[in-house]
Amino acid sequence: MISRFAFQFGYGLDCRFVMDCHGLPIEYEFEKKRGKLAWSYSEIEELGIAKYNEECEKISIEHMDEWKNGLSRMGRWLDFSNTCSTSQPKYMENVWKIFKELWDNKLIYKDVKLLPFSIGCASPLSDIEAKNHLNVDSLEITISIELISDKEKFKGTFLMTSCMNPCWKLLANVALCVNPEKDYVKIITGKEYILSRSYYEKHFKEEKIVDTFKGHELVGLTYVPAFEYYSNNEGSFRIIPSSDPVTETGTGIIHLAPGLSLQDYNICNELRFVESSELPCPIDETGKCLLKGSEFEGKYVDHLSNQLVKNLTLRSMLLKKEKRTSYQNSCWISGRTLIYKAVEGWFLDMKSINTKYLENCKNVKWFPENIANRFSNNQYEFWLISKSRYWGTPLPIWMSEDGEEIIVVESIEELEKLTGKSGLENIHREFIDHLTIPSPTREHVILKRVPYVFDGWFESGCFHLLIFNLKKG
Template identity: 35%
Template sequence: MTKSKPSSSPHANVRLPERLSFPDEELKTLELWQELDAFQTSLRLSKDRKPFTFYDGPPFATGLPHHGHILAGTIKDIVTRFAHQTGHYVERRFGWDCHGLPVEFEINKKLNIHTKEEVLAMGIDKYNNECRGIVQRYTKEWETTVARLGRWIDCKNDYKTMEPWYMESVWHVFATMFQKDLVYRGFKILPYSTACNTSLSNFEANQDYRDTPDPSVVVSFPVVGDESTSLLAWTTTPWTLPSNLALCVNPDLDYIKVKDLKSDKFYIVAHTRLVQVYPKVDKKGYVAGSEFEIVGAPFKGSTLVGKTYVPLFGTFADWPHAFQVLADKYVTSDGGTGIVHQAPAYGEEDYRVCLKNGVVTKTLLPDPLDDNGKFTDQVPLVQGLYVKDADDVICKDLKARDRLVSKNTFVHSYPFCYRSGTPLIYRAVPGWFVNVEKIKDKIIANNQKTHWVPAFVKEKRFHNWLVDGKDWNVSRGRFWGTPLPLWVSDDYEEVVCVGSIEELKALSGVDAITDLHREFMDEITIPSRTGRGVLRRVPEVFDCWFESGSMPYAQQHYPFENKDKFHDGFPAD
């Protein structure tokens, strides 16, 4: 048996202690880094290397870092350390997302504020000062956690989205889009949080879906001139029924008329959707003719187009071109009755179909709800009631008037507000939109040039999201945020988009502009160039996602400073 040769490794005879505390060893390493000022020293020594551009998206400082932040921070640290070790200069700058709904939500809880009217009564200046006071509540905790994680990033030379210089660059980004004809004002059916009094993006709405029981009702709409015959529509949102303006069928589907043997009334539904009215019809052993009789032969939905019906409520009874049957192929026989009730203020397809057929216009919609999702005096039956609380009252009223054919409970996946935990509703929201669809092909092409890890994200999840991309409502009816730099005439025919502080000074004649928040901007006016008096700023602020998305430009105060530095490092590596 031969003896093994001693190892030539310099570490071969190193003795490890019997007990080794990894946390203690980590702290020793952190102390050494601090003593050497290791991160700043590494930056100084690598200053002349080829730059590697890294963007660190800003977190909110109103909450403590959680597992998701720590995981993402670890991955970011690995990428930037590797770039440094492979011969690059890697500037790493921390940032803070200071504006938006999360901050307002915290202040509203603190001050017991529930409506916009309460904010206005308090004063936007005082409200925003409260918001300003908490946006960096946990910065020390964040810095401690980031350092303990071992991550190297510059928290001293940070950026904050509430700084006027940052906000000015956001204005520039928006003004550039405006000049390229990528911004327009309009209505969009969007997820809306009644608790937070604001619309959400589709991305935000997708963050919290829950299985939710809702009423499942079938309602009758008697045909004018043949009131014994009713068109039947199904809905899970009875609260939208007072705003009904039309019914929609599929022109190519087969429909049928039946006589209900219990009530002696006649109903019209899609031929394959009798099960919605008579649930037992598909059950084994069902006796044909026990609940209804078919009257005549099936007919196409197109034959129903133009028929008028008796409105459910008198709320909008005088609305022109309303209460008629329309046709569109979005209606299917997959569920319901094959006849869809149209409330154009509360459904994307409803709005599209009613707009196309002249029932509503882009500026005129029936919306009897206030910002809190409560009915106004336009619907006396449920005045002051929250939409979900109004469901039962409306159903009882319909039953008393013999317009409720059936009522059950339907459990489905439904979006909730990710901030307040309350059900979202879909409603027509006036706002300012970025025309994503106009540049969608370019965005998709750029995604193909992007190196994704893992690769399937590029081809699957992110690609699919881009393909389905909708125009983005970048405006929010809130207070603590970067104000939209749009000054308009009373009729909205004259619109001026301001792209910088200097431009606003020149247009308004106001020299002392040191802050861009609402309390400083809302009173500034611009003389009209078309004889329309003065232009006033629109009341909306930016979606905070637009602000954080502007970070590559705004953290450098581009184009007002650091032009060469920005161009040399854009886009990110």
């Protein structure tokens, strides 16, 4: 409607039909057709990236025809004679050019961050993609953890510890946290237990308080973990302080798994307790447990909690279990609940451009006006623009094995020149993954392409510059 209105007033408009053909929705559709969802990376590579992408391309073409027919029947005013899609080499090359400009302006960096992860699509999602929610029933448990201390008042005592839902995250536990300023008590109920005074007052009326102290007396003490899968991590299994509201919940002694929970990560990161590159995460991209040799190996997250409760019960560590319904993030494509997982990738530094971005938003005339709030409230600090996937525009980054040398390619012509490979007509992964670039500064060193494709949303956002470049000639 707005474009037609502008056209009537003499504005020149390019109304060509542009189709988003890359990304997770197409890959997910392929997997549905094959009758198996959440393919692992190894399963896709066993099938072959070329075959996988060929099937994805067929699906995108089918949907393109459906869109054309549907839009024509609705009377949409579009130029179907000059159709463009994100899977065309010219478009993909345009994405490379834009990325190269961002790289040259030092707005791209490599990092490991804890991100929402779809085990239904075997891929991380951006925060803006993780806005869907589901009501999910999961287990919340309270367990007995033995405290280790030479202090007389703490000898032989146990920590009444809360494991918030879903409780299977206890498998990646590396620390406990307490509020250093809050009151904690020691009571005797079979054993000597430590818990917060507030929890005691809600749930214990007959048990007598043996001792009262502040949480800071527990800080720095160690404990015997329920599971020692990450015992090699330096400093693990220690009580750390936090004033986070989470310490007001449950028993006031909260288990932390920073490799699986953003809240836990933030608490640990504030104290520099963990490094992003060392976040313990025993779950693979499809939601399967990776703890080799354990009874949990090979089990999916949907079944881990029951197995974990059974284990704790047999070891007399389970004090209480309770099924709770909670509001959890879900995948907008597969509909499954999301987990948080440490992800390595390439990020766009949004923090550096937010000020100019917000200033420019003020100069836009928004229809309707309330949409402006959606854009003016942008507080994102980064954008993961890489995905460990297959059907998409490959990141044009070639890097040496030691990470010391990086070359970012901006065109097919430049890639042919650097690799010595001529006649490149397609730059999807199966056509360029094997291409290497000799180091310009070191003998016998080669640079290989990093195994990522662009986030589909990033590709979509490059369309306006493609049109601009075409008009510029």
